[in-house]
Amino acid sequence: MSTEFRHDRGLAKRVSKIHGVNPVFLIEKISRERILDSFYWKRDCFGLNTATLLDRAVALQHIGGYDELQRPTPFICLGLKMLQLQPAPEIITYLLHQRDFKYLTCLAAFYIRLTLDSAGVYRTLEPLYADYRKIRYKKGSTMVLSHIDEFIDELLTSERSCDMILPRMVGRLYLEDQELLEPRKSEIDSDLESDESESGSD
Amino acid sequence: MEPNPDQKVTVNSYGRTSWNKEAYAQEALSRRKPAIEADSEAKAEVNAGTVTSHQLMQLREQVLEQVNLINTTTIISNQIAASNSKRGKGVGFYCDVCDLTFKDDYQFITHLNHPAHLKNVGFDEDVESQKEVSLQEVKDRLAMLKRNLALKREADGKEFDLSDRIKKRREFDLKEEEKRRVRRRAVKLRKRAETASADSDIAQMMGFGGFLSTKT
Ligand SMILES: [Zn+2]
Numbered sequence: 001m002s003t004e005f006r007h008d009r010g011l012a013k014r015v016s017k018i019h020g021v022n023p024v025f026l027i028e029k030i031s032r033e034r035i036l037d038s039f040y041w042k043r044d045c046f047g048l049n050t051a052t053l054l055d056r057a058v059a060l061q062h063i064g065g066y067d068e069l070q071r072p073t074p075f076i077c078l079g080l081k082m083l084q085l086q087p088a089p090e091i092i093t094y095l096l097h098q099r100d101f102k103y104l105t106c107l108a109a110f111y112i113r114l115t116l117d118s119a120g121v122y123r124t125l126e127p128l129y130a131d132y133r134k135i136r137y138k139k140g141s142t143m144v145l146s147h148i149d150e151f152i153d154e155l156l157t158s159e160r161s162c163d164m165i166l167p168r169m170v171g172r173l174y175l176e177d178q179e180l181l182e183p184r185k186s187e188i189d190s191d192l193e194s195d196e197s198e199s200g201s202d
Numbered sequence: 203m204e205p206n207p208d209q210k211v212t213v214n215s216y217g218r219t220s221w222n223k224e225a226y227a228q229e230a231l232s233r234r235k236p237a238i239e240a241d242s243e244a245k246a247e248v249n250a251g252t253v254t255s256h257q258l259m260q261l262r263e264q265v266l267e268q269v270n271l272i273n274t275t276t277i278i279s280n281q282i283a284a285s286n287s288k289r290g291k292g293v294g295f296y297c298d299v300c301d302l303t304f305k306d307d308y309q310f311i312t313h314l315n316h317p318a319h320l321k322n323v324g325f326d327e328d329v330e331s332q333k334e335v336s337l338q339e340v341k342d343r344l345a346m347l348k349r350n351l352a353l354k355r356e357a358d359g360k361e362f363d364l365s366d367r368i369k370k371r372r373e374f375d376l377k378e379e380e381k382r383r384v385r386r387r388a389v390k391l392r393k394r395a396e397t398a399s400a401d402s403d404i405a406q407m408m409g410f411g412g413f414l415s416t417k418t
Contacts, residue, residue: 042311043266047259050335051343058347091340100348 010036015086018115019167023083026114027076028165031065035072035080045077050087053078060103063110063151064138065163073138075107076162082111096124102133106151110162113155118170119180121156126184128152258325262314268295269307299323 010032012023024032035041044056056078063075087095096108105128112124131148138144154161156169175181210225294303295310299322304310313319320326 039308039311042308042315043269046315047255047262049255051339052259054340054343054347058344058351087335087340088337090337091335094337094340098344100344 009033010080010084012084012086015084018086023086023115024080026083026167027080031072031076031164032080034066034070035077038072038077040072040074041077041080044074045081048081048085050085050091053081053085054104057104057107058101060107062136062138062143063103063106063162066140067138068141073162075103075110076164078107079110079114079162082107083114093124096128102135102148105131105133105148106135109148109152109155113161113166119175121169122172122175122181122184125152125156129186255325258320258323261323265297265314266311269310 008022008024008029010024015023017023018026027035048056056074060074060078062073064073065076066072092108092111095104096112098104109125109128113121116124129149129152131152133148135146135148135151136143137146137151151161155166159166159168172181172184176183210222211219212222213219289302294305295307296303297310297313297319300313300319302313304313
C-alpha cells in the first residue's frame with residue numbers, strides 16, 4: 001500500500017473499481033499529476049464532497065483540457081474529483097438531466113463516458129443529442145463556441161476529448177448485433193414521422 | 203574491586219576506568235519521562251476537539267483570505283522582515299495553527315492540505331470522507347445554488363441585455379479611438395520637435411547656425 005501511494009498520488013479511497021482499476025486511473029497519469037499539482041486543485045478541490053462539489057461545478061465557465069500554459073482547466077480538475085468521490089448512479093443521472101447549469105451537464109456526461117460500459121454510455125448520452133445549449137470549449141489558447149450536442153458527439157465518436165484519452169468503446173453496430181442495444185432513434189426521424197402524419201391527415 | 207552500584211564511574215587498582223551503564227540508563231530515563239508525558243498530553247488535547255469537515259472548510263476560507271490579499275501592500279516591522287526561517291510569524295503567508303510562514307501562496311496552500319497541518323487542526327480525513335451524500339441533499343444543494351444565482355442577478359440590477367451591451371461597447375470603442383488620437387498627436391509633435399532641433403544641430407556644426415554673425 002505504501003509503495004503504491006508513493007507512485008500514484010490522489011487515489012480514490014473506499015470506492016469500487018471501474019473497468020477493473022481504481023477510478024482515478026481512468027485519467028492518464030501525466031494528466032493526473034498535472035491536476036494534483038495545479039493551484040485550482042489544491043485550493044478549490046480540497047475537502048469537497050459530492051454536495052460541495054456542486055458549488056464549484058455551477059461556477060464553471062467553460063469545458064476543456066489544458067490552457068496554453070498546460071495548466072488543467074477547472075473542468076477536468078472537477079472530473080478527477082468526481083472520480084475520487086464516485087457519486088451514486090442516481091445522482092449522476094440527476095446532474096446530467098438538470099436544466100439549470102449546462103456545464104454541470106457536461107461534467108456529468110464526461111464522467112459517464114469515463115465510467116460506464118459502452119452500451120450504458122450510448123444509452124445515457126444519446127438523448128443529449130437533442131440538447132443544443134451553447135458552451136465554451138477551451139482548446140489551448142483559444143476559446144471555441146460549441147454546443148452540448150457537439151460535445152456529446154465528440155464523447156461518443158472520438159478517442160480524445162478535453163485533451164484526455166477516453167476508454168475504448170465498442171462500436172454501436174456490434175452492440176446492436178449482440179442485442180445489447182436498440183437501434184438509435186434519431187430526433188430527425190421522429191420529426192419526419194410527425195411531419196408525415198400531419199401531411200397525411202390533411 | 204567490585205563496582206559500587208551507587209557510583210557511576212569507578213577506577214580499579216590498575217587505573218582502568220569503567221562506567222556503570224545501568225545507573226546512566228536510569229538517569230537518562232528519569233530525565234526523559236516528563237517530556238514524553240507532556241507530549242502525549244498535548245496530543246490528547248488536540249484530538250479531543252476533532253473538527254468536522256464543515257468547520258474545517260470555514261476555517262480554511264478564513265485563512266485563505268490572506269491569499270485573496272495578493273497584490274495588496276502591508277507595512278511590516280523591520281525585525282519581522284529580517285527573519286528568514288519558516289518558523290514563527292514572518293513575511294508571507296502565516297499559519298497560526300502550526301506557527302509557520304510560507305513565502306508564496308502555492309506553498310501555503312500545499313501546507314494547508316498537508317496531513318501534518320490537518321492533524322494539528324484536529325481534522326481526520328478518513329472519518330469525514332466516509333459520510334455519504336444522498337440524492338436529496340444534492341437536489342437541495344442545487345436548488346439553493348440556483349436561488350443564490352437568481353438573487354445575485356437581481357442584486358446586479360438586471361438580466362443580460364444585448365442592446366445595452368452593444369451601447370456600452372460602442373462607448374468603449376469611442377473612448378479608445380479618442381485615446382489613440384491623442385497619442386498619435388503627441389508622437390507627431392515630438393517628431394516635429396526632434397527634426398527641428400536636429401536641423402539646428404547640423405547647421406551649427408556647419409557653422410551657419412542662426413542669423414547671428416559668428417564673426418567678432
Ligand atoms: Zn498549518
